[in-house]
Amino acid sequence: MGEKAGRRRPGPLAGLLVAVVVAAGCLGGGLDQGEPGQPGPRRSGQPASPGADSTRADGTTSVAEFKQDFSDAVGIAERYWTDRFRDSGKQFRPIRRVVPYTRSGEVSCGGEGLPRNNAVYCSAGDFIAYDVNWSVGAFRQVGDAFLFYLLGHEYAHGVQVRLGIRYNFTIQQELQADCMAGAYIGDNVRSGTLTLAEGDLDEFREGLLAVGDDPNQPWFAEGSHGTAEQRTDSFFRGYENSLDACGLG
Ligand SMILES: [Zn+2]
Secondary structure, three states: OOEOOOOOOOOHHHHHHHHHHHHHOOOOOOOOOOOOOOOOOOOOOOOOOOOOOOOEOOOOOOHHHHHHHHHHHHHHHHHHHHHHHHHOOOOOOOOOEEEEEOOOOOOEEOOEEOOOOOEEEEOOOOEEEEEHHHHHHHHHHHOHHHHHHHHHHHHHHHHHHHHOOOOOOHHHHHHHHHHHHHHHHHHHHHOOOOOOOOOHHHHHHHHHHHHOOOOOOOOOOOOOOOOHHHHHHHHHHHHHHHHHHHOOO
8 A cells, every 4th residue: 555665754743643533533423413514525436446656655645646545445445345244134335425624614513513633434424524634644644554544444433333333432432443444454455455565564553553542541431442552452353353353243
């Protein structure tokens, strides 16, 4: 997934950025009503064939390239979950829209405008929305493989809704989404749909370390996502063992 030559090492800001991406990524997960204010056109459904040169995490990635990569990740997720549901004799309904935005309040979830510097699955309107400029910044700093983790994680929240999975604690919901994101990436690597470049696995590790909760955060707190170790364990359990490891039942 991408070319690593010349990639900058993530600076101190990278952790911060991604921590905010993922922490906010679940903002709308618990909302059950409402519609997005400005849904925007559907962005998914692009043919997905990220080649070795399709992305560059060296600071040269344009917004247009990022959107294309994001669309690729969405297309792969749609196919992945369609196949998994079919395997279980079910029909998968893809997440309705994936909406890039640039301004605060441009898109709302359940009647609340989404702030800038955010990425979210909104169950109220069944869509994923992301601040595109800010996401590009995180993408440049952390690397392109991590984009697939972020999309995989948010998409997993939509799948949880479809399966009626609702844990008592946020952390359970979050760690399962990390596992499902790992399975989505690992299974697509095994099938040859995605190709990992050298360093991509380290990129996942670095990114997951950055998004772990503060060690003093109580695990049962609302908004807890898990420590770095828990998140890394969940992701790689799914990555290595596929969905059987994720407790989808
Ligand atoms: Zn989440």
